[in-house]
Amino acid sequence: MKVRLIISVSKKGLPAFLTVRTFQGKLIFSKMVRCGLNEVCFCSANRKLIFSLMPINADYLGLSYYLKLPACPCQTVRVHFDIKESERTALQSFTLYDKNYNFPIISALLRFFKY
Amino acid sequence: MANYNVEITNGSGSAEMKKGTYSVTVVANGYEATTLSPSSYTATESAGSGSFTVSANGVLTLIFNETGASGGTPVTSGSVVMTDSTGATEYGSAVTINANGEAVFNNVPYNSGTPYVLYFVQKATDDNHNLYEGVITVNMANATQTEYVLNSPIAEQSFTLTDANYAGLPVASATMTFTGE
Known part of the structure; x- marks a missing residue:
């Protein structure tokens, strides 16, 4: 079947790498995506397809959709990828000492504001 | 609102943080908050550490x-x-x-x-x-x-030195040395 794929991507997830695979992992189509709205065409013998978008920036998470397309020779598929920021964290340890006498501060609160 | 508030106890504290650059402020009883150094911190994807100082007046x-x-x-x-x-x-x-x-x-x-x-x-x-x-x-x-x-004043101490065999016979001349333990 012939598939006309229209994908929209949230801006912060760009640029990103689009792939279309069968459920068995066979690559059908791939493309680097740089715009928020894209239209591509490809042919596939399989109706069950995985549409994946992986941002180049590791601060953002990839997203995949598993779809079973209707049994039509030609069809249009619209997919929106709402890319979210990665929740990855790492342990940060801190010390706070008196500048003049170099003893540990008994009790305090350090507040961090992201730029 | 702060992205992260890290409690410091006896000089140490920690938190799981997303990577990025942060401005840092401090609330510390008895200290001038404006003296915190450094005033920013960059967290990476890996575990990290930061050392801060603060001053009082x-x-x-x-x-x-x-x-x-x-x-x-x-x-x-x-x-x-x-x-x-x-x-x-x-x-x-x-x-x-x-x-x-x-x-x-x-x-x-x-x-x-x-x-x-x-x-x-x-x-x-x-x-x-x-x-x-x-x-x-x-x-x-x-x-x-x-x-x-x-600091109490040192008190005057008086001593006598007499002959052990002839009670009361003062030793004419001697030096006594006192060494602290």
Whole structure:
């Protein structure tokens, strides 16, 4: 079947790498995506397809959709990828000492504001 | 609203943080928040660490004299150092006691609500006075504060040396040496 794929991507997830695979992992189509709205065409013998978008920036998470397309020779598929920021964290340890006498501060609160 | 609030206890604290660059502020009883250094921190994807310092602007004057109160005869020399509560760990350099019995500690923390407790140990005094034994405790509540510390005067000791076999016969001439244990 012939598939006309229209994908929209949230801006912060760009640029990103689009792939279309069968459920068995066979690559059908791939493309680097740089715009928020894209239209591509490809042919596939399989109706069950995985549409994946992986941002180049590791601060953002990839997203995949598993779809079973209707049994039509030609069809249009619209997919929106709402890319979210990665929740990855790492342990940060801190010390706070008196500048003049170099003893540990008994009790305090350090507040961090992201730029 | 802060992205992260990290509690510091006895100089240490930690948190799981997303990578990025953060501006940092501090809330510390007795300290000037504007003196926090550094004022930013960059967290990476890996575990990391950051060392910060903060400064205070209180001034403490310790006066060592024969009464431990105002008006007493002061010692004329010596030294004293800030320590932990046990007196075992010293912080910073020892401060000299001047000819008026005064030792001035600058940049100490203070707080009028909950006084900041500071500890000191006297390291030396002049030849005419006894050292203060133990840990000196100061509740620092004011920006400028004076505390008195007792250094009792050395008491005169009198001795006799007589012959052990002829009771009462004074030894004409001798030197006795006393060594501290």
